[in-house]
Amino acid sequence: MISDAKHKTALRAVGVVVMMGSLAWASVPFYDWFCRVTGFGGTTNTADYESDEILDQTIKIRFDASLERGMPWEFEPVERVLELRIGETGLAYYEAYNPTETPIAGSASFNVFPYEAGEFFYKVQCFCFEEQILQPGERVLMPVTFFVDPEIVSDRDAKYTHTITLSYTFHSIDLPSEAQAAMAVDETATYN
Secondary structure (H helix, E strand, C coil): HHHHHHHHHHHHHHHHHHHHHHHHHHHHHHHHHHHHCCCCHHHCEEECCCCCCCCCCCCEEEEEECCCCCCCCCECCCCCCEEEEEECEEEEEEEEHHHHCEEEEEEEEEEECCCCHHHHHEEEEEHHHHEEEECCCCCCEEEEEEEEEEHHCCCCCCHHCCCCEEEEEEEEEEHHHHHHHHHHHHHHHHHC
């Protein structure tokens, strides 16, 4: 009788551990999906089209840039503020510069503030969709094309938004294997 109780307790404990592990494993993709669907946490949407409705009401878009600690690039928006009509397609540029003597790869994370505006902010094209590699001394302009969905004016919370801040943070990443191979070929050619 006692061994049956210990056996059931052990099985329940293992079941709880397996269930908690499964929930922990699923939480990251679920949270990512939730943020993309709802715009929670300032996650934006993407679109392969431009808005076909443009309102007379305008909205200001502020641009912000930062770097992960230890990322040696210089990174900033070309324009700090852009005012456009809701639904109108906007184009903004960020400038990045690699002042080092080695190629550096980076990936940009992003969000918008206020958070409730995230589900109405659509990126059509963005440098953040791909990894960026800057060669030594290279300076580039990186575009982002976007629009604010006209549905924002009828949303219970977001309709009071008059300014949206789009923020990017560049993180240093490992150079892709193709870039490392190209560097190795260049170094070999230099020594021959």
